[in-house]
Amino acid sequence: MDRLISCWNVTEKCYFVVQDDSEEMALKKIAEHTEKVHNLKFTEEMREKAISVIRKAA
Numbered sequence: 001m002d003r004l005i006s007c008w009n010v011t012e013k014c015y016f017v018v019q020d021d022s023e024e025m026a027l028k029k030i031a032e033h034t035e036k037v038h039n040l041k042f043t044e045e046m047r048e049k050a051i052s053v054i055r056k057a058a
């Protein structure tokens with residue numbers, strides 16, 4: 001039951017995708033990605049966007 005989040009969904013800058021069994025870990029990974037790669041603080045608004053697009057892998 002993987003959770004997928006595409007960076008595009010929160011930054012509209014790239015197509016990097018994180019995948020993890022847990023929603024919390026997927027959110028943590030995308031937060032690390034936006035902060036390291038895009039130098040963007042992962043805001044509460046971005047977190048809510050990410051949660052809204054999380055979907056289970058087919």
Ligand SMILES: [Zn+2]
Nearest residue numbers: 007014016037
């Ligand atoms: Zn990205």
